[in-house]
Amino acid sequence: MTTVDASVRAGIGTSPRRPDGTLKVKGEFAFSSDLWHEDMLWGATLRSPYPRARIRGIDLTAALALPGVHAVLTQRDVPGAKRYGLEIVDQPVLAIDEVRYQGEPVAIVAADHPETARRAAGHIAVDYLELPPVTDPEAGELLRRVPVRTGDPHATADVVVTGEYQVGMQDQAFLGPESGLAVPAEDGGVDLYVATQWLHVDRKQVAACLGLPEEKVRLSLAGVGGAFGAREDLSMQVHASLLALHTRRPVKMVYGREESFYGHVHRHPATLRYEHGATRAGDLVYVRARIVLDGGAYASSSTAVAANAATLGVGPYEVPNVDMEASVYYTNNPPCGAMRGFGAVQACFAYESQMDKLAAALGMTPVEVRIRNAMTAGSRMPTGQVVDGPAPVAALLARVRARPAPPPSTLDSRELPGGVSNTTHGEGVVRGVGYAIGIKNVAFSEGFDDYSTARVRLELIAGEPAVLVHTAAAEVGQGLVTVQAQIARTELGVERVTVATADTSVGSAGSSSASRQTYVTGGAVRAACQAVRATLLARVGGADLMGDKIVNAAGMVVADLAEALGDGPVEETVRWRHRPTYPIDPETGQGDAHVQYAFAAHRATVDVDVELGLVKVVEIATAQDVGKAVNPLAVVGQIQGGTAQGLGLALMEEVQVVDGVVRNPSFTDYLIPTILDVPPMAVDVLEMADPHAPYGLRGVGEPPTISSTPAIVAAVRAATGKALGRVPIRPEHITA
Amino acid sequence: MRVNCTVNGEKRQADDVWPGESLLYVLRERLGLPGSKNACEQGECGSCTVYLDGTPVCSCLVAAGQAEGRDVVTVEGLEFGRVQEAFLEAGAVQCGFCTPGLVVAVHDLLARNDKPSDPDIREALAGNLCRCTGYEKILDAVRLAAR
Numbered sequence: 053m054t055t056v057d058a059s060v061r062a063g064i065g066t067s068p069r070r071p072d073g074t075l076k077v078k079g080e081f082a083f084s085s086d087l088w089h090e091d092m093l094w095g096a097t098l099r100s101p102y103p104r105a106r107i108r109g110i111d112l113t114a115a116l117a118l119p120g121v122h123a124v125l126t127q128r129d130v131p132g133a134k135r136y137g138l139e140i141v142d143q144p145v146l147a148i149d150e151v152r153y154q155g156e157p158v159a160i161v162a163a164d165h166p167e168t169a170r171r172a173a174g175h176i177a178v179d180y181l182e183l184p185p186v187t188d189p190e191a192g193e194l195l196r197r198v199p200v201r202t203g204d205p206h207a208t209a210d211v212v213v214t215g216e217y218q219v220g221m222q223d224q225a226f227l228g229p230e231s232g233l234a235v236p237a238e239d240g241g242v243d244l245y246v247a248t249q250w251l252h253v254d255r256k257q258v259a260a261c262l263g264l265p266e267e268k269v270r271l272s273l274a275g276v277g278g279a280f281g282a283r284e285d286l287s288m289q290v291h292a293s294l295l296a297l298h299t300r301r302p303v304k305m306v307y308g309r310e311e312s313f314y315g316h317v318h319r320h321p322a323t324l325r326y327e328h329g330a331t332r333a334g335d336l337v338y339v340r341a342r343i344v345l346d347g348g349a350y351a352s353s354s355t356a357v358a359a360n361a362a363t364l365g366v367g368p369y370e371v372p373n374v375d376m377e378a379s380v381y382y383t384n385n386p387p388c389g390a391m392r393g394f395g396a397v398q399a400c401f402a403y404e405s406q407m408d409k410l411a412a413a414l415g416m417t418p419v420e421v422r423i424r425n426a427m428t429a430g431s432r433m434p435t436g437q438v439v440d441g442p443a444p445v446a447a448l449l450a451r452v453r454a455r456p457a458p459p460p461s462t463l464d465s466r467e468l469p470g471g472v473s474n475t476t477h478g479e480g481v482v483r484g485v486g487y488a489i490g491i492k493n494v495a496f497s498e499g500f501d502d503y504s505t506a507r508v509r510l511e512l513i514a515g516e517p518a519v520l521v522h523t524a525a526a527e528v529g530q531g532l533v534t535v536q537a538q539i540a541r542t543e544l545g546v547e548r549v550t551v552a553t554a555d556t557s558v559g560s561a562g563s564s565s566a567s568r569q570t571y572v573t574g575g576a577v578r579a580a581c582q583a584v585r586a587t588l589l590a591r592v593g594g595a596d597l598m599g600d601k602i603v604n605a606a607g608m609v610v611a612d613l614a615e616a617l618g619d620g621p622v623e624e625t626v627r628w629r630h631r632p633t634y635p636i637d638p639e640t641g642q643g644d645a646h647v648q649y650a651f652a653a654h655r656a657t658v659d660v661d662v663e664l665g666l667v668k669v670v671e672i673a674t675a676q677d678v679g680k681a682v683n684p685l686a687v688v689g690q691i692q693g694g695t696a697q698g699l700g701l702a703l704m705e706e707v708q709v710v711d712g713v714v715r716n717p718s719f720t721d722y723l724i725p726t727i728l729d730v731p732p733m734a735v736d737v738l739e740m741a742d743p744h745a746p747y748g749l750r751g752v753g754e755p756p757t758i759s760s761t762p763a764i765v766a767a768v769r770a771a772t773g774k775a776l777g778r779v780p781i782r783p784e785h786i787t788a
Numbered sequence: 789m790r791v792n793c794t795v796n797g798e799k800r801q802a803d804d805v806w807p808g809e810s811l812l813y814v815l816r817e818r819l820g821l822p823g824s825k826n827a828c829e830q831g832e833c834g835s836c837t838v839y840l841d842g843t844p845v846c847s848c849l850v851a852a853g854q855a856e857g858r859d860v861v862t863v864e865g866l867e868f869g870r871v872q873e874a875f876l877e878a879g880a881v882q883c884g885f886c887t888p889g890l891v892v893a894v895h896d897l898l899a900r901n902d903k904p905s906d907p908d909i910r911e912a913l914a915g916n917l918c919r920c921t922g923y924e925k926i927l928d929a930v931r932l933a934a935r
């Protein structure tokens with residue numbers, strides 16, 4: 053029996069302050085780039101200037117001769133596995149005889165000053181034989197093809213719309229660069245302090261490359277300056293550890309912004325060809341689609357991204373006949389992998405653009421055609437999986453539609469397209485409104501053993517009950533530290549909760565990605581608290597914990613909580629799993645691949661200067677079902693932050709790659725939205741409990757990123773009448 | 789070279805400064821003040837914002853030598869007050885990497901204009917990138933601090 057104490061202060065459903073907030077506003081929070089150690093050296097990385105080349109030789113003499121240089125290492129110095137990878141072990145720690153993308157690490161240096169290390173890297177002479185890069189994915193080697201087929205592949209329909217869509221390469225552009233500190237340990241191992249999304253998967257890969265048993269590689273989470281998928285793959289982890297073990301000195305590595313663009317994977321660029329068929333009444337009959345994703349030089353998480361694009365590729369609609377294929381290829385472009393939305397973003401831009409085309413062809417409004425075809429609880433996905441939780445697709449669309457329209461723009465130039473550049477006083481400015489809705493899977497899919505581990509200790513500190521929660525889950529900014537404490541308060545009725553620093557001395561928590569941590573680590577913390585409670589009750593023969601009293605089955609108080617803890621702390625460690633998922637059939641894509649589905653809808657209102665092609669987003673309204681808002685303030689923060697990233701993809705963000713070479717690796721040339729670009733964002737949060745999830749909650753982080761892009765593009769189309777099949781939209785697409 | 793300046797009210801001296809080092813580097817790596825952040829080191833993100841003789845600047849763009857004899861105030865040197873409180877209360881902090889620069893920028897804005905309109909706030913913070921929040925809660929924080 054587990055009564056949950058809803059009265060405890062700062063439990064679930066409330067928005068207590070972040071435990072790390074005070075340090076953050078004072079500038080005292082230690083991010084991974086802030087670490088310092090007596091005697092530490094600085095690491096630097098030499099990267100390939102070419103997207104594809106053979107390495108004929110490397111001469112380290114000049115670099116080693118520089119005063120202040122302590123080590124210069126190449127792949128020969130990697131003692132263990134020379135390659136690593138999340139799903140496929142294909143990426144070299146340091147290039148082996150060839151380079152396959154521009155920016156691939158070739159050699160590493162440790163020196164006593166970061167500038168000395170960078171200069172030494174510049175003194176390494178690499179003899180490259182340049183080779184022609186493969187930059188067109190369809191000319192590259194196939195990495196994975198995911199078909200999803202259901203119903204009649206030859207179905208026909210009265211009304212047919214087709215389209216080809218393209219999505220550019222987006223960067224996660226977290227602000228805290230890749231960085232960390234590796235400290236050699238007495239036992240021959242290494243202690244690594246690093247910003248990552250998943251400590252244990254890093255440890256596994258680092259240990260393999262160092263040729264060390266996992267227990268000799270200990271990771272602690274250093275402060276993480278944002279993640280958004282870019283910290284799923286290794287960056288400097290093995291390099292810093294190698295240098296530290298080699299020099300027997302602590303080694304710090306911090307990427308600059310340019311290097312950061314080479315140091316992590318990006319969102320897959322995609323070409324999506326779609327055909328939708330519907331009855332004259334507006335019911336979808338079929339969707340046929342071919343999605344081509346550019347995986348870049350190494351696999352990273354491409355195989356899972358392709359699966360998401362395929363399985364979620366028709367959107368949150370009921371479609372009886374589906375013939376879908378998503379394919380991802382190796383090229384010599386920058387490696388692509390995880391970014392918030394993970395395959396669902398690219399597909400959503402295409403299917404929502406198609407739904408608008410269909411609405412136009414049918415003479416319906418965009419919201420009408422969507423609501424008419426909206427999936428509901430009990431609908432079947434094209435994979436055959438039944439959506440067995442709430443699916444309030446129609447309700448979310450109705451919510452954003454019902455919002456009052458934003459007022460017409462004032463003539464304050466700061467509120468017009470072009471903003472402070474003062475390019476218009478209102479002439480040539482046209483308003484447009486667009487809608488979109490998306491679907492995202494929550495947590496890891498396709499049969500992955502996706503668990504989290506929590507250790508919870510309840511004890512007396514200075515006579516007062518206190519809880520210590522310890523997991524390895526990465527706080528990346530989303531507020532997981534707050535949520536873990538909230539759950540412990542609710543479950544144990546104890547207000548004083550501390551969340552320990554995440555490290556590998558406790559079991560894996562899985563990744564801070566796929567919108568999964570509140571669900572999975574939250575589930576683990578809840579389960580561990582319940583185990584603590586059961587142990588405590590057994591200790592005194594109680595049946596329930598009511599506030600600070602333990603009562604028996606008859607409701608009589610048998611002990612005070614403090615009394616029961618007088619015999620010592622109660623500690624339990626629990627490994628918790630969500631319900632299983634299953635692989636999909638490789639030919640038909642049929643299977644219950646996903647744990648949970650999440651939905652968000654957007655309405656975007658834009659003003660477009662149709663003469664100059666400049667767009668000002670006036671307002672974005674979001675409605676999202678979160679099942680249960682465990683921390684309402686953090687939920688809204690995720691929705692607004694995610695929506696803004698979708699705005700970036702719609703209007704400005706693209707890593708420009710020409711012949712395999714990145715042209716804009718800086719914040720001067722890769723633009724992310726500023727406070728002038730992001731409009732007011734009204735948010736409607738629905739809480740329709742998912743019966744399968746802890747507290748009924750639903751993953752929150754990704755859905756808002758998925759549909760804000762197509763909503764904005766739809767609004768720009770409405771204002772301009774242009775087809776706009778590619779994101780990001782550029783001014784010339786509007787003026788052409 | 790040697791650089792002498794006043795930092796957060798104290799006379800400080802940094803030795804062996806290499807001429808290419810920025811004020812940001814000296815603060816972070818030589819004076820033990822890593823509160824100012826290093827998200828771009830190109831003047832684009834504002835995460836390194838400090839006061840230099842009372843004016844907010846991107847410390848990544850200030851050569852260490854230019855700070856000689858001058859007065860620097862970093863986020864660590866600001867008194868904890870309504871700005872920091874408002875950031876916490878409004879939920880304007882997620883990863884927090886932009887926060888030190890924003891706290892300094894908002895501190896400066898409110899010192900110049902204690903009732904900023906939304907366009908005023910947006911204009912004043914246009915040089916401070918945040919990748920996590922979408923800025924809405926940052927606007928809330930400024931409005932709250934200005935109340």
Ligand code: FES
Nearest residue numbers: 829831833834848
């Ligand atoms: S680090 Fe100085 S502006 Fe970005």
Ligand code: FES
Nearest residue numbers: 883886918919920
């Ligand atoms: S809170 Fe992460 S960049 Fe602003």
